[in-house]
Amino acid sequence: MAIIDLSQQVALGIDIGGTNTKFGLVNHRGEILAKDSMKTDSHEEVEDFIDELYENLQPLISQYCTDRELAGIGIGAPNANYYKGTIEQAPNLRWTGVIPFAELMTKRFNLPCKMTNDANAAALGEMMYGAARGMQDFIMITLGTGVGAGIVSSGKIVYGHDGFAGELGHTIVKPGGRKHWSTGSEGSLEAYASATGITITAKKMRAEFPDSLLNSFAEKDVNAKTVYECALKNDATAIEVFRYTGQKLGEAFANFVMFSSPQAILLFGGVIRAGDFILEPARRHMEKNLLPIFRDKVKLVFSELNEADAAILGASALVWEQS
Amino acid sequence: MAIIDLSQQVALGIDIGGTNTKFGLVNHRGEILAKDSMKTDSHEEVEDFIDELYENLQPLISQYCTDRELAGIGIGAPNANYYKGTIEQAPNLRWTGVIPFAELMTKRFNLPCKMTNDANAAALGEMMYGAARGMQDFIMITLGTGVGAGIVSSGKIVYGHDGFAGELGHTIVKPGGRKHWSTGSEGSLEAYASATGITITAKKMRAEFPDSLLNSFAEKDVNAKTVYECALKNDATAIEVFRYTGQKLGEAFANFVMFSSPQAILLFGGVIRAGDFILEPARRHMEKNLLPIFRDKVKLVFSELNEADAAILGASALVWEQS
Numbered sequence: 001m002a003i004i005d006l007s008q009q010v011a012l013g014i015d016i017g018g019t020n021t022k023f024g025l026v027n028h029r030g031e032i033l034a035k036d037s038m039k040t041d042s043h044e045e046v047e048d049f050i051d052e053l054y055e056n057l058q059p060l061i062s063q064y065c066t067d068r069e070l071a072g073i074g075i076g077a078p079n080a081n082y083y084k085g086t087i088e089q090a091p092n093l094r095w096t097g098v099i100p101f102a103e104l105m106t107k108r109f110n111l112p113c114k115m116t117n118d119a120n121a122a123a124l125g126e127m128m129y130g131a132a133r134g135m136q137d138f139i140m141i142t143l144g145t146g147v148g149a150g151i152v153s154s155g156k157i158v159y160g161h162d163g164f165a166g167e168l169g170h171t172i173v174k175p176g177g178r179k180h181w182s183t184g185s186e187g188s189l190e191a192y193a194s195a196t197g198i199t200i201t202a203k204k205m206r207a208e209f210p211d212s213l214l215n216s217f218a219e220k221d222v223n224a225k226t227v228y229e230c231a232l233k234n235d236a237t238a239i240e241v242f243r244y245t246g247q248k249l250g251e252a253f254a255n256f257v258m259f260s261s262p263q264a265i266l267l268f269g270g271v272i273r274a275g276d277f278i279l280e281p282a283r284r285h286m287e288k289n290l291l292p293i294f295r296d297k298v299k300l301v302f303s304e305l306n307e308a309d310a311a312i313l314g315a316s317a318l319v320w321e322q323s
Numbered sequence: 324m325a326i327i328d329l330s331q332q333v334a335l336g337i338d339i340g341g342t343n344t345k346f347g348l349v350n351h352r353g354e355i356l357a358k359d360s361m362k363t364d365s366h367e368e369v370e371d372f373i374d375e376l377y378e379n380l381q382p383l384i385s386q387y388c389t390d391r392e393l394a395g396i397g398i399g400a401p402n403a404n405y406y407k408g409t410i411e412q413a414p415n416l417r418w419t420g421v422i423p424f425a426e427l428m429t430k431r432f433n434l435p436c437k438m439t440n441d442a443n444a445a446a447l448g449e450m451m452y453g454a455a456r457g458m459q460d461f462i463m464i465t466l467g468t469g470v471g472a473g474i475v476s477s478g479k480i481v482y483g484h485d486g487f488a489g490e491l492g493h494t495i496v497k498p499g500g501r502k503h504w505s506t507g508s509e510g511s512l513e514a515y516a517s518a519t520g521i522t523i524t525a526k527k528m529r530a531e532f533p534d535s536l537l538n539s540f541a542e543k544d545v546n547a548k549t550v551y552e553c554a555l556k557n558d559a560t561a562i563e564v565f566r567y568t569g570q571k572l573g574e575a576f577a578n579f580v581m582f583s584s585p586q587a588i589l590l591f592g593g594v595i596r597a598g599d600f601i602l603e604p605a606r607r608h609m610e611k612n613l614l615p616i617f618r619d620k621v622k623l624v625f626s627e628l629n630e631a632d633a634a635i636l637g638a639s640a641l642v643w644e645q646s
Contacts, residue, residue, distance in 0.1 A: 137483050151583075156477065158476050158481075158583055159584070161586040163584075165584035166582070167581040167582075171577075171581050174498060175612075254494075256582070259488065260474075261489075261490075262484060289508060291493050297485065
């Protein structure tokens with residue numbers, strides 16, 4: 001039997017976004033040996049996109065994989081289905097319908113290829129290289145323009161029967177509450193706790209409090225970042241915007257904890273820059289809504305991965321995942 | 324290598340309740356070969372209880388396990404911890420503190436012993452012998468005096484990092500809503516959808532509608548059963564009690580589905596006798612709150628196990644569970 005030196009293996013991690021696609025070669029320790037990016041939306045045909053990706057990657061592979069084995073390809077992409085290796089009806093991509101993306105990649109690269117959505121990839125990245133190393137049960141929450149989630153139970157991502165589990169941003173935290181701008185659902189977590197949701201809350205609250213510093217901004221400049229600036233200047237309304245956001249998050253976290261009893265909830269994304277303005281009320285309202293057996297057990301932890309590299313790292317972790 | 328004839332194996336299933344303990348010998352097909360019961364609360368010391376259980380079981384084991392192998396013991400018990408094999412601070416049992424129950428059983432019976440709470444055992448029973456045969460992803464909801472849950476993901480019970488996952492009855496469905504009589508939490512599913520919750524709803528609603536048939540009962544006789552009788556007689560208020568209960572259930576189900584994307588939600592327990600009075604609004608409100616990708620996919624299914632035997636069957640299924 002040949003002995004495989006795992007330390008010499010490399011994974012190709014690819015993150016497909018609506019505008020840009022990032023890719024990199026990653027080793028077992030989560031070190032990115034090389035990385036680059038390209039436009040996602042410059043090819044109408046998915047095959048042409050894959051051809052360009054292949055050409056862009058050849059020089060990196062030649063340089064870094066002469067004495068290292070390229071073990072496989074992991075891809076994070078919107079609406080990616082883990083079981084089927086497809087991208088299905090992704091609203092932000094030019095390629096419509098159900099695309100057998102993993103199969104096309106395997107054909108072009110002659111390598112095994114696995115894919116999942118970006119929040120699941122982020123969870124795998126944290127488990128493999130980041131703040132969740134050694135954890136068997138945790139939930140990853142990404143707080144950006146939207147709210148994404150990846151659930152890990154007994155060391156495995158929860159995919160559900162169809163590969164679409166973990167849509168925690170769309171769980172309802174306030175029945176009959178704020179209507180979601182895109183899904184139309186009422187009172188979902190994303191409607192409150194995403195950057196978009198925070199902007200909506202801020203615009204409502206500044207209208208109620210004319211004295212707030214938030215009123216010094218033009219309508220288009222009210223967003224999570226400017227709310228944060230005002231909160232730092234001790235503006236009571238800006239602080240209340242984050243407190244309200246944190247409350248909604250904490251109430252949702254309590255329900256998540258009573259579902260899968262994780263050791264930790266990991267937080268990632270632009271919104272967490274608001275730090276304790278959001279985190280403190282989130283923790284308080286989570287604890288308040290938990291059964292006693294769950295209290296004071298669950299850690300709320302920030303991601304340890306560099307935000308710029310997290311997507312590549314997470315995608316690459318799919319290659320090391322044990323199925 | 325000896326060939327083991329699995330069809331000749333038998334599992335001992337034990338269901339420990341606050342008042343009675345049921346036990347039986349079960350084969351791989353879910354046939355109960357023999358069963359009996361005894362009082363749970365007649366012994367102050369847990370060791371004495373186990374001694375009586377052992378004596379009660381000896382005749383059954385001698386009779387049915389001469390040419391069959393007794394493969395192990397599975398136990399469903401309140402506050403049972405799957406990982407540790409303990410019963411911890413169970414409020415309805417006489418034995419206080421943390422009891423190493425599985426270890427005591429193994430010592431007495433000289434057999435491996437696994438235990439979990441009754442809702443998880445019910446889920447295993449359905450997966451092994453009932454309506455969830457062949458399902459890898461489903462959620463079991465027991466609707467009785469309380470609301471219990473067992474979550475199965477990729478063919479395994481979700482236990483969480485500490486063994487306490489799946490407390491879905493205590494998830495909050497209406498923040499700031501009805502205060503729970505025992506936990507003190509506000510707006511939990513159990514506060515609305517348990518038999519106790521239905522009674523509370525019925526008492527509130529009959530006070531609002533003096534014409535309702537529900538007002539023909541003494542206060543102490545208003546309960547899920549009498550509400551059902553009135554609903555059958557087409558009493559609008561009784562029907563509204565169940566519709567409201569179904570709505571709360573359906574809203575909760577939508578959140579559960581977006582968490583673990585199960586093929587089905589299985590329902591068990593006395594409350595489901597209300598049938599479509601609850602199920603129809605539950606289904607409607609579940610679908611309404613789901614993202615489109617989850618709609619029209621999740622089956623709401625009634626348990627296929629005989630209610631009187633389900634607890635023994637569920638406990639016995641722990642023995643066949645692959646770890």
